[in-house]
């Protein structure tokens with residue numbers, strides 16, 4: 678059913694996060710790195726602008742990982758057999774996580790470089 682109330686759609690999204698958290702080790706590792714980055718912002722008294730950039734970088738990585746996980750689950754469900762196109766699709770989805778992670782690493786390096 679379309680156009681459900683906001684609280685129901687929020688519950689669906691939170692369930693999605695919980696499912697990905699249980700299934701995906703990568704998401705748990707990325708979240709741990711994100712917590713370390715946020716702690717660094719607190720300890721090094723980062724400016725509001727750095728908070729905004731780092732939080733955005735974290736959100737992009739987590740979002741890419743959630744899409745990657747959802748796409749992998751969908752592909753495996755619809756097409757459990759081996760196929761070169763399935764491999765290519767999964768590799769492209771994984772590339773999205775890699776690109777966003779490199780961007781986040783650059784943001785982290787620039788923050789540390791500008792602080793010390």
Ligand SMILES: Nc1ncnc2c1ncn2[C@@H]1O[C@H](COP(=O)(O)OP(=O)(O)OP(=O)(O)O)[C@@H](O)[C@H]1O
Nearest residue numbers: 703749756757758759760761763764765767768771
């Ligand atoms: N059904 C398939 N057919 C062909 N190649 C596949 C298939 N499933 C996976 N592969 C190939 O094997 C690689 C690893 O696949 P897998 O599903 O384990 O992804 P992963 O990146 O290890 O998953 P995760 O992101 O959860 O760690 C893929 O990148 C892809 O190249």
